[in-house]
Amino acid sequence: MAAPFSWIRPEPHGIHITPADVWIDPSRAVDRALVTHGHADHARGGHGQTYATPATLAIMELRYNTREGATPVEYGETVRLRGGVDATYFPAGHVLGSAQILLEHAGERVVITGDYKRRADPTCPPFEVVPCDVFITEATFGLPVFTHPPIEDEMARLLMRLEAHPAACVLVGAYALGKAQRVIAELRAAGHTQPIYLHGAMEKMCRLYEDFGVDLGELRLVSDYDKDAMRGHIVVCPPSALNDRWSRRLPDPITAMASGWMRVRQRARQRNVELPLVISDHADWHELTRTIEEVDPYETWITHGREEALLRWHQLHQRRARALALVGYEDEDD
Amino acid sequence: MEGFAALLDALVYTRSRNEKLRLIAEYLRTTPDPDRGWALGALTDGLDFKAVKSSTIRALLKERVDPVLWSLSRDFVGDTAETASLLWPEPIGDAMPPPTVSEAVEALAGMTRVTVMSELPALLDRLDPAGRYALFKLATGGMRIGVSSRLAKLAFAQAFAVPVDEVEEYWHALEPPYAELFAWAADGAAPPDTANMPLFRPFMLAHPLEDTQVDLADYAAEWKWDGIRVQLVHVAGETRLYSRSGDDIGASFPEMVSALEIPALLDGELLVRGAHQGGEAGGAASFNALQQRLGRKTVSKTMLTESPAFVRLYDVLMLDGEDLRDLPWTQRRARLEALMPRLPESHFDLSQLVEARDFDHLAQIREGARDDAIEGLMLKRRDSLYVAGRKTGLWYKWKRDPLLVDCVLMYAQRGSGKRSSFYSDYTFGCWDGDPDAGADLLPVGKAYSGFTDAELKKLDKLVRQTTLNRFGPVREVERTLVFEVAFDSVHTSKRHKSGLAMRFPRIHRIRWDKPVHEADRIETLRTLIRD
Ligand SMILES: [Zn+2]
Ligand SMILES: [Zn+2]
Numbered sequence: 115m116a117a118p119f120s121w122i123r124p125e126p127h128g129i130h131i132t133p134a135d136v137w138i139d140p141s142r143a144v145d146r147a148l149v150t151h152g153h154a155d156h157a158r159g160g161h162g163q164t165y166a167t168p169a170t171l172a173i174m175e176l177r178y179n180t181r182e183g184a185t186p187v188e189y190g191e192t193v194r195l196r197g198g199v200d201a202t203y204f205p206a207g208h209v210l211g212s213a214q215i216l217l218e219h220a221g222e223r224v225v226i227t228g229d230y231k232r233r234a235d236p237t238c239p240p241f242e243v244v245p246c247d248v249f250i251t252e253a254t255f256g257l258p259v260f261t262h263p264p265i266e267d268e269m270a271r272l273l274m275r276l277e278a279h280p281a282a283c284v285l286v287g288a289y290a291l292g293k294a295q296r297v298i299a300e301l302r303a304a305g306h307t308q309p310i311y312l313h314g315a316m317e318k319m320c321r322l323y324e325d326f327g328v329d330l331g332e333l334r335l336v337s338d339y340d341k342d343a344m345r346g347h348i349v350v351c352p353p354s355a356l357n358d359r360w361s362r363r364l365p366d367p368i369t370a371m372a373s374g375w376m377r378v379r380q381r382a383r384q385r386n387v388e389l390p391l392v393i394s395d396h397a398d399w400h401e402l403t404r405t406i407e408e409v410d411p412y413e414t415w416i417t418h419g420r421e422e423a424l425l426r427w428h429q430l431h432q433r434r435a436r437a438l439a440l441v442g443y444e445d446e447d448d
Numbered sequence: 449m450e451g452f453a454a455l456l457d458a459l460v461y462t463r464s465r466n467e468k469l470r471l472i473a474e475y476l477r478t479t480p481d482p483d484r485g486w487a488l489g490a491l492t493d494g495l496d497f498k499a500v501k502s503s504t505i506r507a508l509l510k511e512r513v514d515p516v517l518w519s520l521s522r523d524f525v526g527d528t529a530e531t532a533s534l535l536w537p538e539p540i541g542d543a544m545p546p547p548t549v550s551e552a553v554e555a556l557a558g559m560t561r562v563t564v565m566s567e568l569p570a571l572l573d574r575l576d577p578a579g580r581y582a583l584f585k586l587a588t589g590g591m592r593i594g595v596s597s598r599l600a601k602l603a604f605a606q607a608f609a610v611p612v613d614e615v616e617e618y619w620h621a622l623e624p625p626y627a628e629l630f631a632w633a634a635d636g637a638a639p640p641d642t643a644n645m646p647l648f649r650p651f652m653l654a655h656p657l658e659d660t661q662v663d664l665a666d667y668a669a670e671w672k673w674d675g676i677r678v679q680l681v682h683v684a685g686e687t688r689l690y691s692r693s694g695d696d697i698g699a700s701f702p703e704m705v706s707a708l709e710i711p712a713l714l715d716g717e718l719l720v721r722g723a724h725q726g727g728e729a730g731g732a733a734s735f736n737a738l739q740q741r742l743g744r745k746t747v748s749k750t751m752l753t754e755s756p757a758f759v760r761l762y763d764v765l766m767l768d769g770e771d772l773r774d775l776p777w778t779q780r781r782a783r784l785e786a787l788m789p790r791l792p793e794s795h796f797d798l799s800q801l802v803e804a805r806d807f808d809h810l811a812q813i814r815e816g817a818r819d820d821a822i823e824g825l826m827l828k829r830r831d832s833l834y835v836a837g838r839k840t841g842l843w844y845k846w847k848r849d850p851l852l853v854d855c856v857l858m859y860a861q862r863g864s865g866k867r868s869s870f871y872s873d874y875t876f877g878c879w880d881g882d883p884d885a886g887a888d889l890l891p892v893g894k895a896y897s898g899f900t901d902a903e904l905k906k907l908d909k910l911v912r913q914t915t916l917n918r919f920g921p922v923r924e925v926e927r928t929l930v931f932e933v934a935f936d937s938v939h940t941s942k943r944h945k946s947g948l949a950m951r952f953p954r955i956h957r958i959r960w961d962k963p964v965h966e967a968d969r970i971e972t973l974r975t976l977i978r979d
Contacts, residue, residue, distance in 0.1 A: 258513070259521045259534040261577075357868050359908075371745055377534070380526050386868045388461050423520045430514060 121199070121219050124415065124438040129226065129250070131375045133197025136165075138215065138226050140442075146237040148201055149229025151212035152177070152291055165193060167203060169211025170327050173291065176318055189213065189239065206230040207241035208395050209292030210323055210387040216244050224248040224411070226417075231394065233265065236299040237328045239291070241349055241405075249411035250438075253419030254396040255374050262374060262398040265314070269275045272348070275389055277366060282391065283311075287353035290316050292395050294350050295323045296370050298330045299346065309334045311344055313351035313360070322398035341365045357386055401429055414445060449546045449575060452487050456935030459593045463864055468595060472603035481825055483549040483627025490586050491600040494624050499559040500568065500587040505532045508568060512537055529584035530817035536580050537710035538574040546574050549586075550625070554586050599695065608633035614746065616650040616694065618642060630670055646686040648679060648694040649713065649765060649773075654826060654843035661807050664846065667827045668777065668800040669810055672845055672936075673760055674823040675719040677740055680759060681766075682708040689718075698745045701757045707795035712787070714768035716759040719821065760799045761788075762826075765834055773834035780834065814846065823936070824848045850934035850944055851976055852956055853878065854967040856889055857929040860911040862921045865898065871906055871911040871923060874955070876931050878946070883965040889927060890946035890970060893935070898955035907958070929969050930959040938976050946970055948977070 119352040122131045128140030136146040143160035150156055152173030156167070159178035163185055165170065171184045187193055191204040198220070203213040208229040208355060214339075217224045223246040230252070256264075276284050288294040294316050301310065309332040320330055327394050336349060345365045355361060356369055374394025382390035397405060402424060406414055413434040416424055421437040428435035455475045462468050472491065474727045489495045501690035505704040509518055509532050518535065525531040535780050547555070552571060559567050568587070571579050585591050600618065605612035610633045620627055621642040631637035678697070687705045689698040696707040702720065708714070720738045737755055765773050772780050784960065788798055802825065814825050824847035832842040855876035863872035873896040881887030899907065907929075912927040934956035941949035948970070 196891070230650055257521050258517050259525055259526055259531060357862070359869055361869055378525050382461060386463070386864070390461065399601070400526070420524070423517055426514065426516045426520070 116403075119222060119224065119413075120218065121197075121222075121412055122224055122248070123133075124417075124440065125242060126440065127139065129417075129438075131195070131199055131219075134195035134199040135197075136199075136201075139228065147446075148175070148215055150215060150226065151208055153209070153229065156228055162188055167211040167213050170213070171211075172322055172326070173211060176322055178306045187213075187372060198240065204244050204248040205239040206240045207232065207235060207238060210238050210295070210326055210328065210397060212238060214241075214244060216246065216348070222247050224250065225411075226250040227252060229254065229396055230405075232405065233262070235293050235296055235395070236303060237323060243408045246409060247412045248415060249406065249409045249413075251402065251406070251424075252396065253416050253421050253424045254404060254421075255394065255398050256402060256416075256420035256424040258399045258423065260377055260398045261400060262377070262394050263392050265300055266304065268372075268393050269300050269306075272301075272370060272389065272391060273304060273306060275370075276346065278349060279366075279368060282366040282368055283344045283347050283349050283364055284370050285351060285356065285361060285364060287356040287369070287371040287373075287385075287387075287392070288350055289373075290319050290352050291393075293372055294352075295328060295330060295395065297391075297393065298333070298350065298397065299328060300329065302329065302331045306348070308347055309347040311336045311339065311347055313349070313355050315352050315355070331436050332374060336363065355387070361425065401438060406433070449549055449552055449579050449584060450816075451475065452483070452490075452549050453488070453575075453578040455592060456582050456585065456591070459595055463868075464866070465599070468599060469603045469606055472595070472623075473607035476604055476607040479549075479950040482625035482627060482628055485630060486553045488604060488626055489624025490589075490591065490601060492597040493589060493591070495553070495586065496589055497556040497559070497587050499564040500556060502528050502588055504561075504564055504568070504587070505529065505584060508532070508565065510536060519870075522637075529588065530581055531578035533577045533584060538571055544574045546576075546579055547571055552583055552586065553625075554956065559722060576949060593630055599766045601673075601851055604633065604751060605628075611836075613650045614639070615889075616836065620694065621645050621648040635802075643769075643844050644684050646681045646683045648665070648681075648690040650694075651677065651679070651692060651715065652763075652832075652834050652836060652843060653838040653842060654845040655838055657827065657844040657846040660844065662827055664806060664810065666830060668781070668830055669804060670762070670799055670826045671802060671817075671819075671827065672823045672826045672847070673719060673799065674821050675717040675760070676742070677715075678706060678718040678759060679713065679715055679765075682709050683713075683715045683766075697742070700741055700747060702747060703752060704757055704759060706790055711766075711768055711789055712764060714759065714761055715763040716761040718757055718759055720755045720757050721777050722755075722821075725922075730777060745922060756794075758795050758797065760797055762799050776833060777828050778830050790973060790977050792906070800915045812846070819850065822848065847936075848881040850952075850956070851938070852932055852934050853976075854959065854962065854974055855931050855933045856927050856964045856967045857891060857931060858889055858891055858924060858927065860923050860925060867904075870908045872904055872908070873974060874907070874931070876933060877968045879965075880946070881969065883967075891944060892946050892970070892973060893933065893946050893950040893953040895931075895933065895953045898934070901959065903958060921971075927964050930962040930964055931955050932957040932959055938973055939979060946973075948973055 121132050123132060129138040136148055137144045137151055138148050139156040140147055144441040147161040148165045149170055152170045158175050163183040165185045165187050167170040168186045168410055171186055175181050187203045189205050192200050194200055200218040202216040206214045206228055207214040208231055214225055214227045215291045225244050225246040232241055288297050298310055311334050314337055321335055324330055349364060361367055366389050369386060370389035370391055371385060371387045372418050374393040374396060376390035416437045417440050425435050426435060458471050459468055505528055512714045513535050523537055528919045555571055576584060579720055587911045601615050602612050605615050618640045621640055628640045677692050678713045681688050687708050688696055689701055689704050691697045722737055764780055764787060803811060806815055827844040829842045831885040855878055857874055858877045860871035861873040862868055863870055875891050875894045879887045879890035911923055911925055914928055915923045917924040933953050935950040935953040937951045938950050940947055
């Protein structure tokens with residue numbers, strides 16, 4: 115009999131399932147890929163065949179302009195791959211369409227989380243705990259300093275600032291896939307019914323979310339309105355536009371940024387952020403460690419992020435873990 | 449404590465000076481005594497708790513957090529107080545309500561190096577992360593949140609609509625929590641009594657003359673020296689030397705502290721004797737020589753003999769227990785002249801008046817001034833009382849014309865605050881030889897003022913269009929643009945590759961028309977050195 119888990123091999127540019135010859139979230143084009151979610155560092159274009167949720171496939175189509183090889187897999191659905199490997203998709207709670215993938219082979223169960231969080235998110239179904247032998251997790255916020263506060267508190271601070279400056283606007287930098295739509299949906303949940311203005315680069319992704327049934331309320335494009343119309347309103351843009359020339363068309367913008375990194379003052383100051391909003395689509399330290407306890411695997415493998423601290427935590431709690439040192443995953447979708 | 453913590457956080461994330469002023473003023477107005485006084489003390493670096501050091505925080509955390517996780521976290525966050533505030537374990541069960549600032553201050557003041565290990569945790573358990581951060585900052589001093597002591601005082605003045613000069617006047621006589629200061633400013637009580645204390649008093653300052661012409665019948669003219677403006681005070685057996693900002697710089701110039709033995713408050717220019725400047729014994733060395741002595745905690749014998757300091761006196765504010773500030777300048781000047789024989793010649797001289805027939809004649813004298821320690825002229829209204837700050841029409845400064853050189857734009861950096869979307873800070877250089885024979889540019893200075901908003905837009909566009917390299921917020925640009933740069937003086941400097949450093953460089957004109965190879969060379973700039 116082969117050594118345990120020898121059918122699943124972490125390679126520098128992705129995880130390879132040898133008997134099925136498929137890759138998970140490979141960072142270069144391959145024949146067959148299982149993709150966890152649509153963020154660019156997990157969903158590259160150009161694969162021969164892509165297994166992903168319908169929403170993730172739609173996001174990839176928007177990004178890469180092709181549906182070639184798209185093979186939809188619903189949450190809870192199992193696909194039988196070659197070599198006696200079964201893959202089942204479960205919600206990861208990260209962004210629209212995000213999935214964990216359970217792989218079963220020769221009586222062994224491996225879960226690959228992709229990116230995930232444990233907080234409620236109005237734009238996607240919640241993370242499910244899937245028992246397994248090997249739990250392959252991310253560790254983007256794998257340091258005990260990261261505790262994401264309740265999102266309601268962050269929304270309240272945002273709305274309070276807006277109210278205090280009726281002649282200005284609050285410009286919120288948020289990653290274009292996931293974070294932006296979640297912030298908008300949470301604002302709606304907090305009772306903010308005013309139109310929200312969008313940077314042009316966000317429009318298509320917001321429309322895609324709406325097509326998948328996420329209600330974002332009235333959205334307007336910044337380019338369709340003049341300065342004065344935006345006074346007292348919220349404007350959402352990608353983080354890269356925060357200090358860009360583009361922001362000159364806005365009325366006295368107060369710079370906000372929605373990111374888990376905003377927990378650290380120096381990080382916020384480096385980006386000239388005046389209103390840091392600690393909002394993340396990743397698990398914080400407590401969610402990471404709690405999830406590992408709940409899943410209670412034989413061994414944890416850590417794909418990307420701050421793996422040193424999470425390895426140390428495993429050591430302190432007499433748990434088995436190893437870091438995979440995969441390349442190509444960036445923390446930009448924080 | 450929550451209010452103070454919220455204020456600190458708001459200040460950390462605010463770039464605009466006006467907004468900082470507004471935030472602090474608002475806090476001071478709406479917070480009760482003595483909390484606001486302790487907060488003001490903290491913002492002006494006036495609190496010191498001996499038992500709490502950065503090492504105390506580390507020791508406390510090591511009892512609660514795994515050392516490996518602590519150091520990984522500390523490395524990532526970069527600030528011990530902040531890391532500790534985030535890693536502090538949340539207390540189990542119902543916590544006591546957060547302490548007030550005064551409660552915290554009282555507790556901190558009562559701690560010893562032994563009791564701190566149990567008493568500080570008790571306070572921390574009552575706070576959230578922002579509150580813990582504020583408590584650590586309060587306890588260890590050194591806020592480092594971009595608020596100067598002066599800004600905090602300005603905010604205080606703004607909060608209660610009192611003149612900031614009066615705040616400065618009383619400030620040094622009082623201690624946190626500044627009960628008397630708040631009683632005076634907020635509740636209209638009598639001001640604090642400050643006689644017989646060796647205090648800093650706010651300086652009287654001048655406006656630039658610009659296009660104004662004055663009648664010399666009303667104004668006296670005096671040289672403006674290129675040293676540092678100081679105040680020397682001796683009262684009740686104590687002597688202090690204060691800089692423009694009110695910092696006690698006596699330790700760097702001990703010979704001045706021991707030189708004044710009569711009860712007086714003197715205003716003058718601190719200079720260092722220089723053999724090669726000014727010629728005769730009274731000559732002063734350039735600012736660069738003085739700078740060698742600034743900021744030193746101890747001064748070597750060699751320094752005292754080779755670069756002895758002295759004060760060139762402009763004014764006398766108090767003498768033999770009498771406050772002279774409400775006398776007109778002419779009378780104060782007469783008192784100063786009469787005082788000179790009582791002061792040691794080795795450490796004091798009198799700033800001479802400049803006699804001129806009329807304004808044009810004065811202009812000629814100014815043009816002809818060759819002494820390099822002269823920064824320009826001062827014009828003082830003969831009947832002016834000594835009033836703190838810059839009051840229009842009383843004193844003018846008429847600086848020497850700035851020096852000008854043509855430099856080439858080399859690097860541009862993003863500004864901050866309102867300018868953060870613009871490349872508004874410029875580094876420029878001069879040619880290290882003949883540009884047509886392949887000489888290169890060496891940076892000689894950096895400026896971020898001297899242009900209009902419209903020019904800034906044009907410059908920003910040029911930077912973006914001619915970028916060669918990016919290094920974080922800095923862009924290297926093609927060498928296409930000449931700046932005419934104005935500066936007050938130039939000195940040798942080891943910090944720059946060119947070996948030169950300019951004082952107060954600013955962009956005088958943008959020479960859109962001038963070809964870069966016609967810009968000045970390093971050697972031209974070197975001839976302007978006045979070390
Ligand atoms: Zn992601
Ligand atoms: Zn990721």
